[in-house]
Amino acid sequence: MIVEDKTLFVCDLDGVLVQSDGTIRMEDLEQIKGFVRNGGLFVICTGRLDQDIQYVEKQIGVKGDYRISQNGAVIKDKTGEVVYHKTIQKEDAAVLNEILSKFSVRTEVNTIENRYFPSPRDPEEVAEFVDTSIVKENLFDFAETSIEPTIYLNFGEAESFEEIRKEIQETVGDRIQVVQTSPSSLEVFSNEASKGSAVQFIAQLLRLQKDQIIAAGDAESDITMFPYVGRSFAVGEKSDDLVKQAADHVANTIEELFIQYMT
Missing domain, CATH: 3.30.1240.10 (Hypothetical Protein, Haloacid Dehalogenase-like Hydrolase; Chain: A; domain 2)
Known part of the structure; x- marks a missing residue:
């Protein structure tokens, strides 16, 4: 797999990386590991709390530079430091x-x-x-x-x-x-919290242009990421119709996403 310099892949968890039975497809995991080995940056973005991201990172053996939790309201770096936090006043x-x-x-x-x-x-x-x-x-x-x-x-x-x-x-x-x-x-x-705002914040930290970012999601909250990325994917057999309409591409799995990305 050839990855352009500093390409960022932002990936939702439930229904995209993690299946409904709580498992991760081995084929999807191999694609992510190959992407990272070749210089890609991988960030999980989810509605779950940060501890669940850390759990998944440990299971897959890939540690992201940043972790986006609670639908974009919280971002931590790989050391666990909070770099972004949007609370209710x-x-x-x-x-x-x-x-x-x-x-x-x-x-x-x-x-x-x-x-x-x-x-x-x-x-x-x-x-x-x-x-x-x-x-x-x-x-x-x-x-x-x-x-x-x-x-x-x-x-x-x-x-x-x-x-x-x-x-x-x-x-x-x-x-x-x-x-x-x-x-x-x-x-x-x-109203300051969204997955899109979080992706925009990380892009600024990493000095990435829009065309250096890929995003994958399956729910309405994921659509907010799409304006800030070069290529957006609706991933998963149960992906919301609104997400499919908003995304640039539709894929059943992350494995299929990378096949489309490389062609």
Whole structure:
């Protein structure tokens, strides 16, 4: 494999690198390792916390120069130092706490290092590779006074989500983003946080031009990366139709992505 000088490959985790059963295709791994051996730069970009990225990096034997977590709200370098962090402002957190407490949704709150829950979870519900959860019964009070929230993750019904979205937009305007990430989950985070903004930040640090960057994703949050890269790929058999429409190319696997990239 021939890689142009300082080519960066930014890759989503779930559904792209990591399959639905939690495994990674050996063929995809070999392509990534070959890319890195030939001078390419590899960065994982995910909605998961940083600890899960480190876990995957250890499993695949590839350590990125940077790690983008929480859908672009947090970036760490390979030493673990935080180089980018977009939080929800304290005054906005107070408003969010008041709004969300009125609805029948389960709210979880992320910081850089942990996920905070209002009550314990069933062990079978733990989807993280590394469980960083901490239970706080008075979660909203705790989130307002004791931490810097990065993301409010809410689980419930779509009808409630629309009401929540409307009320948040009416009270805090465009300072907060509200994104439904699945039929049962709604994420609330700073409008300064996105995977696209994170990719742009890393590109500036590495002094890369747009045509030196490749991005792979499968969900709506990944689309924000595409304006900042030279070639974008919708990857995975379950890739969202919106992602397929927005991407330059469509591939079922990372292996197929690299075959298209080299032709």
